[in-house]
Structure formats: structure tokens, C-alpha cells
Amino acid sequence: MCFSGKEDRDHPLQCTMRTLIELYDERPIENVLATEMFRPEETVFLCTPEIAGNASLQDALREYFHHRGVTVRLSFVPASILDAVRVGKTLRQVLDTHEDCCIDIAGGTDAALFAAGCVSGETPVITYSRKKNAFFEIRNAPFARNLPNPIRLDAASCFLMAGGQLLPGREDNAGLLSRFDLMDALFSVYTMYRRIWNRQISYIQRISMANDDSLEADGPIIAKADHGTVTAETSLLRALEQHGLIHDLDCDREHVHFRFADPMVRFWLRDMGSVLELQVFHACKKAGVFDDVILSAVVNWCAGEKRDAVTNEIDVMAVRGIQPVFISCKTCEIRTEALNELAILRDRFGGTGSRALIVTSASASRGRNVMRRRASELGIEVIEWEDVTLERLINRLKAACE
Numbered sequence: 001m002c003f004s005g006k007e008d009r010d011h012p013l014q015c016t017m018r019t020l021i022e023l024y025d026e027r028p029i030e031n032v033l034a035t036e037m038f039r040p041e042e043t044v045f046l047c048t049p050e051i052a053g054n055a056s057l058q059d060a061l062r063e064y065f066h067h068r069g070v071t072v073r074l075s076f077v078p079a080s081i082l083d084a085v086r087v088g089k090t091l092r093q094v095l096d097t098h099e100d101c102c103i104d105i106a107g108g109t110d111a112a113l114f115a116a117g118c119v120s121g122e123t124p125v126i127t128y129s130r131k132k133n134a135f136f137e138i139r140n141a142p143f144a145r146n147l148p149n150p151i152r153l154d155a156a157s158c159f160l161m162a163g164g165q166l167l168p169g170r171e172d173n174a175g176l177l178s179r180f181d182l183m184d185a186l187f188s189v190y191t192m193y194r195r196i197w198n199r200q201i202s203y204i205q206r207i208s209m210a211n212d213d214s215l216e217a218d219g220p221i222i223a224k225a226d227h228g229t230v231t232a233e234t235s236l237l238r239a240l241e242q243h244g245l246i247h248d249l250d251c252d253r254e255h256v257h258f259r260f261a262d263p264m265v266r267f268w269l270r271d272m273g274s275v276l277e278l279q280v281f282h283a284c285k286k287a288g289v290f291d292d293v294i295l296s297a298v299v300n301w302c303a304g305e306k307r308d309a310v311t312n313e314i315d316v317m318a319v320r321g322i323q324p325v326f327i328s329c330k331t332c333e334i335r336t337e338a339l340n341e342l343a344i345l346r347d348r349f350g351g352t353g354s355r356a357l358i359v360t361s362a363s364a365s366r367g368r369n370v371m372r373r374r375a376s377e378l379g380i381e382v383i384e385w386e387d388v389t390l391e392r393l394i395n396r397l398k399a400a401c402e
Helices: 006-010 028-038 055-067 084-097 110-119 155-161 180-193 197-207 234-242 263-268 274-287 336-349 366-377 390-400
Strands: 019-023 042-047 073-078 101-104 125-129 134-139 165-167 216-220 222-225 228-231 246-251 255-260 292-300 311-320 323-330 355-360 380-383
Touching: 019 028, 019 084, 019 110, 028 055, 028 125, 028 155, 042 084, 055 073, 055 155, 073 084, 084 101, 084 110, 155 165, 155 292, 155 311, 180 197, 180 234, 180 263, 180 274, 197 216, 197 222, 197 228, 216 222, 234 246, 234 255, 255 263, 263 274, 274 292, 274 311, 274 323, 274 390, 311 336, 323 336, 336 355, 336 366, 336 380, 355 390, 366 380, 380 390
Parallel strands: 019 042, 019 101, 042 073, 101 125, 323 355, 355 380
Antiparallel strands: 125 134, 165 292, 216 255, 222 228, 246 255, 292 311, 311 323
């Protein structure tokens, strides 16, 4: 078999590989990359009995390859991957019953790697280097010799390969691409009023109905809030009108009325975190280095499961090549819980090589040193208010992916 489709043109070297043998790894990308690169007829995963019995994970991997346009048959062969003797026995059985095999040792336990080395014989053996982003020949595989990896992923693929699923978020990502001017306008107003922003968004929530599609907002200038009352900041409302975010503003000492520019702006002005998330989304798109950027990425931890499914929302997710970047945005102080949650999501759906960033509109201060140390321990980069202007943020995002 040779490279098929796009790979035929990009990599004219020939290879005979009907069966790819993968040593299943906790790092999701290691399990799918060689299959997508070399397009075998079948990929056989040597994996733990738990993985071999996990139907939802297997279905997610099949959906991944379908999503990526790769036609391949997947088999999951259970093995005691910490026992080199048993892995070797299982591997011999696979080699004896499959034609034109190649073993990918990019993943797997030490015992599995040792077993593969012992029993591979003349079978081609390859690996992948994340540092060099290229495949390499270990034995009898000239087709993989110093072969650059051209594969570029989207956000949905990153979740599928890890057994999850990207669900529809609360934002229309396609519709956002024509709204960058309004995003800039919103952030401009936020820059002037960020210290009172959350309270004023709370006010706007009070005078516009959550379950009403109407663009009208109407209410007393002092509205009830969760803890007492909140008073409208009329200068902020006038700034929103001047920037085209609201229309027909009418306010006096007792009453406020206005109309949201459109349903999307209505959502932004009723959600405290939207302004910072939109700024990060805009910066990711304008940076020009990412292959996919998603605002409000809602992920189902177990693809296909709907009842009692575990879901999380990632404020912004960006992907460069095969590297996912998970970004959390906070218009308040960063708590340890937020750092822990972000680290868990990164490790679960990105694994080694993925990045995590947390962006806050709080100014840098010595009092945040404990938080910064915890973020450093978790491998999370912190971006504070001083670097949240568009150009500075773009530079920080580019540097984070180098």
C-alpha cells in the first residue's frame, strides 16, 4: 500500500502497510496521528482490557477518523500492557494474523515498547517526535524517515480523539466573524468601566427578561439585585449607545429604556464574561497562527452519551497544527478552583503538548503571587490586564505556541 489522497502528492515515497499496530497511549494524539498520516486498511490497538471494553471511546475514535475523512477499520486487542511477556505474546499473534504490518511505538508503556522491540523482527517500526513534529524510521521503514507531519486539526477532532465530543456552544461562531468591529466597541467601553462592569451587567439583566427574545430593556434606574440593589451608570449606557451597541436610549432620574442592537449583542450585554472571551477570540483569530478557534466550546466527556453526561465549557479553544490551546477567561480574581478545572480539561482532552492559558482583567499585583505559583505548578500561563489589549494579547498568544 502507498500513501493515498493528499498524502500521495505530498509524500511520494512508497510503503507497504495494510496493518498499523498502535500501542495505545494516554496521550490522545499518539493514538491517531500515524493512522491519519499513513492511511492503513486496519489499525490494531494493543490496549488495556478497560479500553478494549470501552465502547463509547472506540465509537469516538471511529467518529474521529470519519470526521477526518480517513477510511480505516479499527480493532482493539486487550493485553496486560505492564507485562512485557504477555504483550509480546499478544503482539506475535497480531503479526501472525495480519498482513503487511507496521508498528508505531510513539506511545505505550515501557513494557509494551520492550516487547515490541523483542518480537518485531523484520516488521517495520516507526515513531513520532513531538519536538520535531516529524515521523522517524526505527527499523525497516524508509517511508517514515525524517517525514514532516503536515496534519492540522480542528477543535472537534481534539475532543473526539480523547473520547469526548464538541457540542453546540452558546455562541454562533460563524456569525462572530463579521462582528469584530462591535467586539472592539464593546471592549472599548469595558476598558473605561471594567471596575463596575459586572454590577452594571447585573443591572442590564434585571431590566431585560432572560427568557424573552425582545430587544427592549426597560426598568427603574435602581433595580433589585442578588444582594440589595444596583443603580444604572448612565454614562456607561451612553457610551454603549455611542458605540452602536444599544439604540434609542432614554434615561432620567427614575427610569431607563433602550433597545439592544441585535440578539447577539443582547447576549453579550447580559453575560458578564462575554466581553473578555470575545477579546480573546478576536485576538486568536487576528493572530493568524491558529487553524481553528472556537468561542464557548462545550465538551461532552463521553461521546454519544446524553443521559447524565458530564460536560464542561471552555471559554476559548484554539488549535495550531496538532496542538490544542485551552483558554479560560475571568473578569474577576482567579481562584484555585478555576486553575484546577482548566488543568484537568487540558490533561483530559489535550495531553502532553497541549497548552493552557488563563486570562484575567484584574491588574497585576503582589497579592496574586500565590495564584501565580499555583498556575506555574500546573503549567498554566497567566495573562493579566496589562496584556489584554489586542496587540499585546496577540503577541502573548503567539509566544505561547512557540
